[in-house]
Amino acid sequence: MTRLNLLLLLAVIGSALYLVHFEYTARQLYTEMHRAEQETRRIELDFERLQLEKRAQATPLRVEKLAREQLKMRTATPAITQYVRPDGSVIPAVAPPPPTTPPTGRPASAAAGSAARSQR
Numbered sequence: 001m002t003r004l005n006l007l008l009l010l011a012v013i014g015s016a017l018y019l020v021h022f023e024y025t026a027r028q029l030y031t032e033m034h035r036a037e038q039e040t041r042r043i044e045l046d047f048e049r050l051q052l053e054k055r056a057q058a059t060p061l062r063v064e065k066l067a068r069e070q071l072k073m074r075t076a077t078p079a080i081t082q083y084v085r086p087d088g089s090v091i092p093a094v095a096p097p098p099p100t101t102p103p104t105g106r107p108a109s110a111a112a113g114s115a116a117r118s119q120r
Contacts, residue, residue, distance in 0.1 A: 056062075067073040074080075083091040 085091060
């Protein structure tokens with residue numbers, strides 16, 4: 001009977017040690033999982049911040065400003081546009097139209113008003 005009791009005692013102690021080891025491992029895994037979730041949240045926040053910065057950097061006004069300042073680009077106008085025919089010859093650029101100002105130097109609406117008054 002003593003052998004059986006001794007054997008059962010060793011089995012209980014062994015299972016208790018296994019249970020303690022198992023719970024310790026479970027706690028370590030839970031802590032590691034919690035750290036991984038925090039890291040995931042941090043990375044997601046960084047990703048969102050970087051996406052926001054990327055959108056801010058790619059605004060049309062900023063791109064145009066950089067093109068003008070760093071690349072020395074300018075807006076295409078008919079005066080500087082050259083058209084190329086399929087045979088390779090270049091069509092001359094169109095000159096910009098001259099500004100329309102009335103001959104008296106007054107704005108067109110003022111000149112029209114004075115002309116109407118003089119006919120009365």
